[in-house]
Amino acid sequence: MIHRRNALALILGAPLLAGCVTARPTYLEAGMEGEYRLAAGDRLRVIVFGQDDLSNLYTVEPGGTIAMPLIGAVPVAGATTRIVEARVAERLRQGFLRDPQVAVEVDTYRPFFILGEVASPGQFPYVDQLTVQTAVAIAGGFTPRADRTNAEISRTIGDAIVTEAVPMTFPVRPGDTIVVAERWL
Secondary structure, eight states: OOHHHHHHHHHHHHHHHHHOOOOOOOOHHHHTTTSOOOOOTOEEEEEEOOOOTTTEEOOTTTEEEEETTTEEEEEETTHHHHHHHHHHHHHTTTTTSSSEEEEEEEEEEEEEEESSBSOEEEEEEOOOOOOOOHHHHTTOOEEEEEEEEEEEEEEEEEEEEEOOOOOOOOOOOOOOOEOBBOOOO
């Protein structure tokens, strides 16, 4: 009889325990593969060797472009820094420079956003190696009612916005929106 009771408790309790297991998000992890993709709000340092007037900091505009002297708007949204280097060099080759040498790096990443049960919700500058837990710390910590085990991240992947529950150790990317929910108990 004891074995039946234990088996019954295990069968009835399994759905409750399953809610406690946190699986790694698949869609958000897919958004972290490969090189960093640029988007509006990123600030780029573009260096055209030997051309001090063209070398400068350029902010990616809401339309996904940077505006450079001589060549105008260059589309950069969704591109890597290597792709932007090639695009700028190609445009400069079209009547402006014979063999342009271009280097592009991200000077400042777009901010991340945090909402919900944190002391100071809002927009914050992205820092390298950011996790949900460190983002909460940047936002002043949890409120007394905060769920301290999981949060929700919304991330743009391609043309879609993907939202998933993640553990506190999950990596945050520039542009992510984190929501810390209120705990139930």
